Amino acid sequence: MTLTNRQWLLKRRPQGALAEGDFELREIEMPETEPAAGEILVRYVAFLCAPTMRNWMDAPGNSLYPSVPLGEPVLAPAVGRVVASGDPKFPVGSRVFTLGSWQDYALINTTGFLPVSPLAEGVSFIDSLGRYGLNPLTGYFGLLEVGQAQSGQTLVVSGAAGSTGSTAAQIGRIKGMRVIGIAGGAAKCAWLTEQCGIDAAIDYKTENVEERLAALCPKGIDVYYDNVGGDILQAAVNNMANGGRIVLCGQISSYETEEQAEGPRNMMRLIYGSITMQGFLCSNYAAQFGQAIADLRIWMDAGELHYREDVRGGFEQLPDIFSALFDGSNNGTLIAMIDDSAHETA
Ligand SMILES: NC(=O)c1ccc[n+]([C@@H]2O[C@H](COP(=O)([O-])OP(=O)(O)OC[C@H]3O[C@@H](n4cnc5c(N)ncnc54)[C@H](OP(=O)(O)O)[C@@H]3O)[C@@H](O)[C@H]2O)c1
Structure with missing residues (x-):
């Protein structure tokens, strides 16, 4: 046979x-x-x-x-x-x-x-x-474990209308954070604000991300969840609040190049602001997947997590x-x- x-x-x-x-x-x-x-x-x-x-x-x-x-x-x-x-x-x-x-x-x-x-x-x-797969789990652990989400703080997410990003952004909203999403195009931005209840969205294809972040986050960004890297990561670094956390989830803007992604400049901002920047892999949290899936299921079934x-x-x-x-x-x-x-x- x-x-x-x-x-x-x-x-x-x-x-x-x-x-x-x-x-x-x-x-x-x-x-x-x-x-x-x-x-x-x-x-x-x-x-x-x-x-x-x-x-x-x-x-x-x-x-x-x-x-x-x-x-x-x-x-x-x-x-x-x-x-x-x-x-x-x-x-x-x-x-x-x-x-x-x-x-x-x-x-x-x-x-x-x-x-x-x-x-x-x-x-x-x-x-x-x-x-209940890898991407929602990544958004869950990236925001809650690495980003240490706290009610009342300001969260910015890049790649926010995507699979991983939209989970992180909405869990931030569920946890009482003020959430700003960065995504490509008016339709994705409208989905974030109108459907997902995100406070504001920045269309990185037509807007100046750094200026918009400065206007939307006058006290700085407490948690920046990065799926993209490059210029958008740089714009966030320049707008971080003291004591902020940068969650390095992905660097999709560089995946189609031969070169390694460029790191952000202005690391003195991290030193002066006591800001942490941490990469992670979803698989680091495999032992906790069961609890995470149970939480995701509750939020999705209740219509809180689109x-x-x-x-x-x-x-x-x-x-x-x-x-x-x-x-x-x-x-x-x-x-x-x-x-x-x-x-x-x-
Ligand atoms: N650390 C981990 O364990 C882990 C696990 C899973 C995923 N990830 C990372 O999470 C990120 C999102 O992955 P996903 O599977 O959820 O995909 P996704 O966000 O559903 O889809 C990818 C999105 O990335 C955006 N994008 C593509 N090229 C871009 C560029 N040059 N600049 C800015 N945005 C760009 C596009 O959205 P726009 O229309 O908004 O441009 C695209 O729809 C990736 O970086 C991935 O590597 C990490």
Whole structure:
């Protein structure tokens, strides 16, 4: 028996914005061998489009994850169903989350670089990647644990209309903070103020961010949650309040360049203002995911935390779908679904 396996391979290292020739679609016949002990054969049903995957496409550098070897399928957080198993913890038919790759099937080690985890009963594949997945959890821990959110303080979030940013911004509002979001375009800014109840929004594509921050935060920014880096991070540094906290979550403005992101200037501001700047990874808080998901569920069910997701279909379209993160055309958590069973909850 063989399985027909479609794969998107990384053909060359992207230079700047992703281009069609960076990837190659191929179809292979894969022998259906029994997995060895500790291995499972997974049929993927959906992939999370995570901006940092673009860093994994670069040559080995300072990314946490291994650089995708040329000629190999593109790495992506994935959910799927076990179709053959050499690990009793993941029997045939069980549903799993893993660091996967852009292909239909993969034989993976269950204790590999990122261990495989089971999906919660009753939660669909899509919700495991989206609503209760890595991005909302990142916004939750980034704001509450790293940012030390405090009622009455001023929070500024960049990438605020996105998956991670909109969670951080709204949890700030729920915790009694005054919240200002920075996003690209009038529609995203209107969604933040009108739907999400954020106090003000700055359209970084048409407005001077530094001047607007100075006008909106006359006493300075207490917590700045940064998804973007570059000039926007600099504008925030220049407007921080004494004792402020800068949460470094991501640097998406530099992911499509070969160069490492530039750091902000004016570090004396941090010294004089006793300001902390801390990076973090969502996975640092894995032991607390259960409590965080319970809190997110309560806020979402009560209509206090608005969640948007952008689920797009089609294996053939995977590179195009992923590119939406970088032109800002995604509205919420971007998920590529490659099989209709992705809505199944068991
Ligand atoms: N530390 C962690 O553990 C962790 C975990 C997950 C995600 N992250 C980081 O969180 C950030 C958001 O990720 P996400 O998955 O939630 O994606 P997202 O915010 O839903 O989508 C990406 C958004 O980034 C904005 N963007 C793209 N290029 C930009 C640029 N050059 N300048 C300013 N904004 C730009 C676009 O929104 P606009 O239309 O507003 O431009 C786009 O919609 C990323 O930096 C990611 O690496 C970190």
